[in-house]
Amino acid sequence: MILFPLMMAAIALLVPSNRLRPWLLPITAVIYSATTVFVLTRPDLMITNEWLILDPPARIVLLVVSTLFLFCSFYTVGYLQYRKERSNRVFCACLIGFLGIMSVVVWAHHLGLMWVAIEATTLVTAPLIYFNRTPRSIEATWKYLMVGSVGIALALLGTFFLAYASLQSGLESSLAFEDVLRNAPLLSKPWLHAAFILLLVGYGTKMGLAPMHTWKPEVYGEVPGVVGAIFAGGVTSCAFLAVLRIYQICLAAGENAYISRLMVFMGLFSMAVAGLFMVNQRDFKRMLAYSSVEHMGILVLGLGIGGPALFGTLLHIMTNGLTKGVLFLSSGNIHRAYNSKSTDVVRGAMRRLPLSGTLFLAGFLAITGSPPFGPFISEFAILNGAFDTGRFITAGIFLAMLLLVFIGMGATVLTVVQGRPPAHVEDTEYRDGFLTAAPVVILMVMVLLIGLYIPGPLGTMIKDAAGFLEGRP
Amino acid sequence: MTNLLNAILVLILVMNLFALGTSRINAVIRTVALQGILLGIIPLLVHKHLTVPVAIMIGAAIAIKGVVIPSIMTRALRDAQIKREVEPLIGLLPSIILGAAATAFALLFAGQLPLAAQHYGTLLVPTSIATVFVGFIFLVTRYKAISQVIGYLVLENGIFIFGMLLIEAMPLIVELGVMLDLFVGIFVTCIIINHINQAFSSMDTRRLVSLKE
DSSP states (O other), X not given: OOXXXXXXXXXXXXXXXXXXXXXXXXXXXXXXXXXXXXXXXXXXXXXXOSSBOOOHHHHHHHHHXXXXXXXXXXXXXXXXXXXXTSOOHHHHHHHHHHHHHHHHHHHBOBHHHHHHHHHHHHHHHXXXXXXXXXXXXXXXXXXXXXHHHHHHHHHHHHHHHHHHHHHHTTSOOOOBHHHHHHHGGGSOHHHHHHHHHHHXXXXXXXXXXXXXXXXXXXXXXXXXXXXXXXXXXXXXXXXHHHHHXXXXXXXXXXXXXXXXXXXXXXXXXXXXXXXXXXTTOOBHHHHHHHHHHHHHHHHHHHHHHOGGGHHHHHHHHHHHHHXXXXXXXXXXXXXXXXXXXXXXXXXXXXXXXXXXXXXXXXXXXXXXXXXXXXXXXXXXXXXXXXXXXXXXXXHHHHHHHHHHHHHHHHHHHHHHHSSOOOTTSOOOSOOOOHHHHHHHHHHHHHHHHHHHOOOHHHHXXXXXXXXXXXXXX | OHHHXXXXXHHHHHHHHHHHHOXXXXXXXXXXXXXXXXXXXXXXHHOSSOOHHHHHHXXXXXXXXXXXXXXXXXXXXXXXXXXXXXXXXXXXXXXXXHHHHHHHHHHHHHHHSOOOGGGTTOOHXXXXXXXXXXXXXXXXXBOBHHXXXXXXXXXXXXXXXXXXXXXXXXXXXXXXXXXXXXXXXXXXXXXXXXXXXXXXXXXXXXXXXXXXX
C-alpha cells in the first residue's frame, strides 16, 4: 500500500506523453481506494509489524485522504487538460508520491518513522506549489519550505526530548509508539512537558495553527485548486494525526490538565486570528486558507476539551477534509473562468459558472457550520462537549468566533457568487466540464449525507478511535 | 573523556557567536562546515564501544555536514554572484550579544532539567539548546536567502547535538533519516535559491513581499 503509489510515481516520471500521464492519477487512486476499503473492512488480514500498525484514529485519516485523493485525481485530469502548455511530469509524480508518503504517516507506529514521513511530505509537496513558475509561486514555495522545515525541526527536537524523557526515567529508550504509550505514566515530567510544547508547535506549523500559520495564505493563494484541496484536506490531516499521537501519550501520562489548557488556548487563538484576517479579505483563495487555519483551530480545541468532544473532533477531520475539497476545487474553477482571484474582478460567478458557483456557495454554507451539512454535526458535537465538561466561557468564545468567521467569509463569498460579471472583465473560454465538476458534486453530496445521517460503520469507527485515544480497550 | 567533550562543545558555542558576528557569507559557511566536522567527532567520545554502524554514521555526518552541504552552498553563492556582505536586520554586534544572552539562558534552563546519571557533567544539553537559539537568531534577523539556510543548518546542528544523548538508545535508522532529510532539504532549498535568483536577480528575501497582507 505504501510501495504501490511510490512505484506509480516512478512510472509517472517515465511516461513520455503529457496527455496520457495524468490518467495515471485516477488509476492509482482507484486501486488505492479499493485497497483502503479492503483494509478497513478486514483489518485482521493485514500483516503488521511493530513499526507499521493501522490503529483506529489512523483509519479515519486514511479514509479521508484516500476519498479526497480519489476525487481530486479525476479533477486533476480535467484540470491538466487546460494546462497543456506546461509539462506535468513532476506535478503528477509528486502528487502520486505524496499519496505513498501519506500512507507511511498513517501506518507509522514509531515516532521517528512518523517524523521522517512528515518531513518527506513537506519535500514532496514543495514542487506542487511551484507548478505555476511565477515569481509569486516561488515566493510561496520559499516561505513554505522555510517555515515548514523549521516547524519540522522543532518536532524532531520534541521527539528527542520525548525519547530522553524515557531514558532519564531509566526506561529502555524506544520511540515505538506502543512502548512510549505503555511507559507514559513513568516518563520524566519536565522533559515530557518540554517535548509536548515542541511537538505541538512543530506539527502545529505543519497543520497551520496560528501563529505559525504564515505560510498558509501564501501557499493556498498561489497553488492550483486541486493542490489546495490536497493540502487542506490531506497534509493537514496527516499533521493532525501526529498531534493526536502526542495527545494520546500525554493523556496516558496523566497530563490532562496541562495539555488541555494549552490546546484550548491554541485552538481559540487560531480561530480568532483566522476570523480577523478573513474580514474584508478580497482574495477568495486566501480567504479559504484562513478558513483552513480556523478549522485546524477547531480540531485542536476539540482535543483540548477532550472527553465528550472527541467524537466531534474525529468526525470533523472527515467533514473538514471533504468540504475543503469542494471549496478548493470549485474555487479553482472560478479562478480559471475569471483569470483572477480578487473580488474586484470576480463577481457573478453564479451566472458565468452556474455549477461551480453554486457548489462554492454550498461549500461555504457547509464549512461555516450551517445545517444540514456534515461540519454542522461535528462542530455541534464539539460545542456539546464543551458544555458537558462545564467550559461555558470556552464554548461562548467558540460560538462568537464561528459567527465572526461566518460574517467575514460570507461577505467575500457572496460578492463572488452574486451580481453579474463586471462589463470590463475579459471573457475566458473556460466553462464547467464533466471532469472538473462531477467530482466536486459527488464530494458535496457526501458532505450533505454525513450531515443527514452518519452510516453505521463510520460511526463505529469514530467511536472506536475516540475510545482508543482515551486509553479504553 | 568528558573534559575533551566539553572542550569541543565550548568550541562549538564560540563558533556560534563567531558566525553571528561575521559579515562575509563565505566565512560563515566555512564556520558552519567546521562546526559540522566537529559534530562528527562527538559520537566518538560519547559512544564507548565503536561499532560498524556508528562508524558509518560518523563518516556520513562529517561528509554531509562538513563537505557536501557547504560546497553546494558555495556553488550557489558563486552562481548567484553574491559578493556583498550579509545584511542583518539588527547589527552584527547586537546579534552577538543576543547570541551570548541566549547561551547564558540555555545554561540556566538546562540546569533546571533532570539528567540521566551517565550524562552528568557534560555540556551537551545547554550547547544543544544554545545552538538551536542561535539558529533562530539567524533565521529571524537575516534577509539573505542563503543566510536563512545557514540559520537552518545551525538549528539542525543543535538538534544533532541533542541526538548525541540518545545515540546508544535509538535505532540507527532514525539517525540516518535525520541526515538524509537534512541533506535533501538543503538540496531542494538550493535549487529554489537558484530560481529565486533568476526571477528576482537578487537573493534578498525582503523582495519576497508581494504576498503581504
